[in-house]
Amino acid sequence: MALRSQGGLLLPSMLVLTLAFTVSCTIASPRIGNKIKSVTFLSPEFVLEPGSVENRFYYSIDFPRGHVALKSFRAEVVDEAGKSIPLHETYLHHWLVGKYYQRQDMAENNGDQKIQPENYIFGGNSGICQGTTLRQYFGLGSETRKTDTHIPDPYAIEIGNPAEIPEGYEEKWMINVHAIDTRGAVDRLGCTECRCELYNVTVDEDGQTLRPGYKGGISCCYDQTRCKVRKGYEGARRSLYLRYTVEWIDWDCGIIPVKVFIFDVTDTGKRLNVSIGSSPEIGCQVEFDVASCNTGSAVSDGCIDVHRTSLTMPVGGSVIYGVAHQHTGGIGSTLYGEDGRVICNSEPIYGQGKDAGDEAGYIVGMSTCYPEPGSIQITAGENLVLESNYSSTQKHIGVMGLFYILVADRTPNPTNFWHSPIHIHEKIRVSKSSLAVVSLLGLAVVGVGLRHRLKKGERRRRL
Template sequence: DRLGCTECRCDLYNVTEDEDGRPLRPDYIGGLKCCYDQTQCKVRVGFERAKRGLYMRYTVKWVDWDNSILPVRIYILDVTDTWKRLDESTGLSTKHDCLVEYEVESCAATGVANDGCIDRKRVSLSLPTGGNVIYGVAHQHTGGIGSTLYGEDGRVICSSIPTYGDGKEAGNEAGYIVGMSTCYPQPGSVKISDGEILVLESNYSSAQRHTGVMGLFYILVADPSPKPNSSLQAPVGNA
């Protein structure tokens, strides 16, 4: 059960306790708590595994520093965040509680086929400090069909759609997400105001149950470029 293994189904890992030895909730079917270090998913009888060496390769690029380069703020938004706005007398809550993962129920099991068996999860969040959006991308697992970040007025800040592999080679595994589309708006064309309430939506196919899925969204935000000094200097007269 490849999908069950990648989604960390607890029964396939024969796990009843988390990494710290605490019993799992009876309704916790799968996720990060069931496939921590040294756990192994079940394999078919008679399976003989070959020892493999795996590695990750990174490509790093850089540019020489220039005064026109601006620092960015990195925001990682989570659709499972339980952040809530407080009343106006106390302002905005600054405490976030990101659950990181969640479960998608099968529409066949629930008897509800919403929008063609699509599970839509939304959360409202506030950015303390806004600016110009420089980059955006979502993170989803198998079954994901896209994620969108909306502004307070309903405008689309960034929409990120997954690409699924269709082969066997590394980086193109059939049935798995091998990439997410990204947003690189022109600087200054997409702005977020300080304290603006954003809406993050994560969509998954619910044609079958999925466990341990994620709905993250990464954005890089920069302050507006400083305007060049346009003041005119009077010529200095001869003595």
């Protein structure tokens, strides 16, 4: 009634303006795929020799700038000539990419110096581990070469949004590279699993005594440690790099942002109680051991070690992507919904040869899940179950059971013109002149309505 009382002008004007906005959005990005930018960068150089370890954090790395949408991130270890290095020479334990905010008046940190907390704000993913544990945006290990990280249209990870950057700060990115040179190793698997006895360490990176019963893991293969090499073995020192390729597009109104969640099968669900301040953070332990089924101590079924944990999802949404992370010995991982439905099952791909990307005995890839948009929904507060399975035909130390998922709070609706994703309109050919025509049409509608209203008023005066 209120719209009609204004002489019928407001409603058609609003419709025309809405149409103009929709068309302008279409003009901005008629097809997402055509605008993808891809750039390959190199991490800072790191030098390894037989038995040595690289595990450093590099800050202010080369990365896309501005308000953009990340579509994929791929990485591998290469030498100075750009040649891919096989895992049986340099084992890529993991690489991680994270976001942080740096004060604008700070000097640039382009190296591996430790940052001062008072000058930086950590910008992690959406959870769910405690503190800064597992809060990276991207991260893989030996499986990096054959694991798909592409985010399908119209979804992407949003970065560089000015509204989300704290005042007085700028967005930066860091990368952590953990690589182990296993050439000439007396026990190559033992070195990659970071068994403490092979590294001859009794304290961790901070000089703290290792906890009782700790046999191996990242606390024993930190930066500059050395795994035991065969006596008399000689191998050249060499310069290596993490070569990483980032794909992105400029942000626009047709992209649906996704949240990054990383789950850990060792998560106990316990967190620090800030109000009390006395309970330790013992949530995500990140690593665990697999006992050999021959000892009879493993929870096994046909020499399969099964680890499970229950996790509470803080928000709801549609699952867009899923993938697990496991170490050698892994045979697959599954994320279940509260009702037992399978959200995603991810299985390892083992190499069969010697070439980089197909190294026998190593996990060289993980299968991924790309559900149809809207087909896999998780509700806020839903209790999920994560299961990670390992072969227990032999003992494994310091393995992991992580699971990455991307979640969107909405899905594209192609049946509704006003909410259709941009790439649905890829066949609509709209030029800037068309937008001008739409604008003129709006003015014409307003003009006709005004003329009609004036004539109507004149007739009333004559009466």
